[in-house]
Amino acid sequence: MFKNMLIVGCGLIGSSILRASLNKKTSKNFFVYEKLKKNIREIKKINKKIIILKKLDNKISDMDFVIIATPMSQYEKVIPRLNKYLSKKSLITDVGSTKQNISKLKKNSLSKSLDWIMSHPISGSEVSGPKYGSKSLFVNKWCIIFSDKNKIKQKKLVNFWKKIGSKVIIMDEKVHDKIFSITSHLPHLIAYNLIKTAQDFQKNQKKDVIKFSAGGLRDFSRIAASNEIMWRDIFFNNKNNIVSAINLFIKNLKSFKKNIENLDDKTLRKKLVNSKKVRQQILNLKQDIAKPDFGRDQN
Amino acid sequence: MFKNMLIVGCGLIGSSILRASLNKKTSKNFFVYEKLKKNIREIKKINKKIIILKKLDNKISDMDFVIIATPMSQYEKVIPRLNKYLSKKSLITDVGSTKQNISKLKKNSLSKSLDWIMSHPISGSEVSGPKYGSKSLFVNKWCIIFSDKNKIKQKKLVNFWKKIGSKVIIMDEKVHDKIFSITSHLPHLIAYNLIKTAQDFQKNQKKDVIKFSAGGLRDFSRIAASNEIMWRDIFFNNKNNIVSAINLFIKNLKSFKKNIENLDDKTLRKKLVNSKKVRQQILNLKQDIAKPDFGRDQN
Numbered sequence: 001m002f003k004n005m006l007i008v009g010c011g012l013i014g015s016s017i018l019r020a021s022l023n024k025k026t027s028k029n030f031f032v033y034e035k036l037k038k039n040i041r042e043i044k045k046i047n048k049k050i051i052i053l054k055k056l057d058n059k060i061s062d063m064d065f066v067i068i069a070t071p072m073s074q075y076e077k078v079i080p081r082l083n084k085y086l087s088k089k090s091l092i093t094d095v096g097s098t099k100q101n102i103s104k105l106k107k108n109s110l111s112k113s114l115d116w117i118m119s120h121p122i123s124g125s126e127v128s129g130p131k132y133g134s135k136s137l138f139v140n141k142w143c144i145i146f147s148d149k150n151k152i153k154q155k156k157l158v159n160f161w162k163k164i165g166s167k168v169i170i171m172d173e174k175v176h177d178k179i180f181s182i183t184s185h186l187p188h189l190i191a192y193n194l195i196k197t198a199q200d201f202q203k204n205q206k207k208d209v210i211k212f213s214a215g216g217l218r219d220f221s222r223i224a225a226s227n228e229i230m231w232r233d234i235f236f237n238n239k240n241n242i243v244s245a246i247n248l249f250i251k252n253l254k255s256f257k258k259n260i261e262n263l264d265d266k267t268l269r270k271k272l273v274n275s276k277k278v279r280q281q282i283l284n285l286k287q288d289i290a291k292p293d294f295g296r297d298q299n
Numbered sequence: 300m301f302k303n304m305l306i307v308g309c310g311l312i313g314s315s316i317l318r319a320s321l322n323k324k325t326s327k328n329f330f331v332y333e334k335l336k337k338n339i340r341e342i343k344k345i346n347k348k349i350i351i352l353k354k355l356d357n358k359i360s361d362m363d364f365v366i367i368a369t370p371m372s373q374y375e376k377v378i379p380r381l382n383k384y385l386s387k388k389s390l391i392t393d394v395g396s397t398k399q400n401i402s403k404l405k406k407n408s409l410s411k412s413l414d415w416i417m418s419h420p421i422s423g424s425e426v427s428g429p430k431y432g433s434k435s436l437f438v439n440k441w442c443i444i445f446s447d448k449n450k451i452k453q454k455k456l457v458n459f460w461k462k463i464g465s466k467v468i469i470m471d472e473k474v475h476d477k478i479f480s481i482t483s484h485l486p487h488l489i490a491y492n493l494i495k496t497a498q499d500f501q502k503n504q505k506k507d508v509i510k511f512s513a514g515g516l517r518d519f520s521r522i523a524a525s526n527e528i529m530w531r532d533i534f535f536n537n538k539n540n541i542v543s544a545i546n547l548f549i550k551n552l553k554s555f556k557k558n559i560e561n562l563d564d565k566t567l568r569k570k571l572v573n574s575k576k577v578r579q580q581i582l583n584l585k586q587d588i589a590k591p592d593f594g595r596d597q598n
Contacts (some may be wrong), residue, residue, distance in 0.1 A: 029372060032336065128566075175506065179511055180514060182500045183516040184516070186493065188515050191515075191553070192570065193552045193555055196573070197547050201547065202449075207478055209481050210580045212421060212441060212483075215483030216485075217482040217486050217582055221577050221587070224578065228571035232564065238561065246552060249552070250553070253488075253489075268531055274495070276495065279521065281509045282509055282579075285509060285510055285512075287509075288512075288517045292426040292431055
């Protein structure tokens with residue numbers, strides 16, 4: 001499919017793309033640009049074919065497919081190298097979690113002769129690094145592609161994600177950033193905030209709460225163990241949507257508080273019952289499995 | 300160990316106690332009081348030895364161990380029956396999730412000649428009903444017992460929970476209700492509130508958010524599918540502690556919002572890194588396993 005494929009930044013997502021691509025033979029040659037020594041050690045274990053680049057220099061000029069999988073805050077440093085060494089023949093994409101900022105960055109900093117079509121695979125975990133990567137990370141998961149005027153390259157990109165198992169959907173970046181502020185960014189922030197609240201409580205009350213975390217807190221702690229650089233970048237880059245989401249969340253929480261304070265059985269119960277419907281929708285859409293959770297050691 | 304053991308209310312927890320007790324032979328005879336026909340059908344499948352009672356009448360006077368496992372809002376209806384038919388020889392316990400209310404109820408309504416020592420097994424799931432019960436639900440899980448002046452019966456109760464696999468700890472009810480407002484009640488309320496916020500967003504913005512719930516929302520939807528009667532009872536009975544927890548949570552969330560609005564990298568990153576420490580503590584305490592989560596279909 002491609003001749004020379006380059007992955008820039010090879011952590012959990014980059015190394016999963018690499019593993020899936022090797023498995024599906026999406027390219028003749030596979031190049032990785034990675035700086036961290038411990039990551040390079042892990043990547044070398046994956047396959048002997050992989051060529052590790054230590055610099056983004058003239059060696060990259062032959063790449064026909066380039067995937068940027070660094071934290072988004074690194075893109076500004078990567079773009080000048082792409083401008084200098086790549087040409088019109090290459091297809092560039094990224095896997096960043098927010099898109100309006102990347103779209104703006106492309107407009108302002110990317111050479112007009114280059115083609116960068118954005119992607120967002122909806123996959124990941126609380127762990128990071130190539131050690132945890134998996135060739136099946138994208139199988140049956142959504143990958144969002146952002147419409148481009150170069151339809152031939154867009155089609156190539158869609159085919160690539162489909163080949164490694166994704167279900168592809170085309171979306172507008174403004175809509176994307178709004179939707180994911182609710183389905184992903186707010187939930188992560190809420191998990192971080194819940195853990196912070198438990199820490200404050202433990203400090204103020206001098207009571208051992210972590211020990212009894214099995215009743216709910218545990219599940220949030222997993223989400224709140226996600227990579228801090230990735231999430232800082234997301235929170236800052238999707239600031240306006242996330243602030244709106246926080247405001248709506250606080251408004252609703254104050255309303256729940258009022259229901260509890262007033263022992264308002266009818267309203268409270270109606271709300272609790274309604275939220276079960278969302279669970280059923282999520283199961284119907286195969287976004288989760290129906291198997292009950294009793295704590296993961298028993299699953 | 301016991302001669303006649305009675306479980307009042309046989310849903311997820313009651314039927315799990317029943318299964319575990321049958322397995323460990325904690326009693327000679329096993330009685331269940333349950334009203335729902337579909338529950339009775341499930342319970343009959345568990346073991347032929349089980350005797351189903353349709354009324355709490357003079358048949359219960361021979362019970363030496365009685366476990367109340369109905370929703371807490373049913374306790375008021377159960378107590379007059381216990382007062383009427385039980386005697387000093389019985390040991391009574393419950394599995395309610397909040398304790399100051401039950402303690403008060405005992406003081407105000409329970410016959411002075413009866414011994415009720417409270418328990419709280421820290422186990423459960425988002426599913427309910429005897430269909431989902433399991434004999435290993437309590438294995439290696441905390442069960443909290445509340446100190447009683449009858450130390451012989453207290454010892455009997457501790458031994459019972461240990462026999463079915465629990466790790467037992469003695470606690471004061473005031474401390475208990477504070478701790479669990481943070482580790483369990485607030486997380487559940489937050490999950491319900493996050494789903495409500497996603498529903499409101501979907502309605503206001505007319506955008507399909509549930510479809511893309513794999514990025515975080517999914518995990519909360521599972522928790523927010525928990526039984527509404529049980530959670531209404533918890534929220535109402537632990538009102539003051541939960542309201543304090545909500546206030547602390549909102550204060551912290553507003554602070555996170557400010558960090559994001561001000562692009563305050565240093566403070567935000569410090570908080571995100573700190574919350575990873577809690578995750579490590581939870582893993583060290585064996586309250587969860589370290590296996591990464593990539594969505595449950597891939598685990």
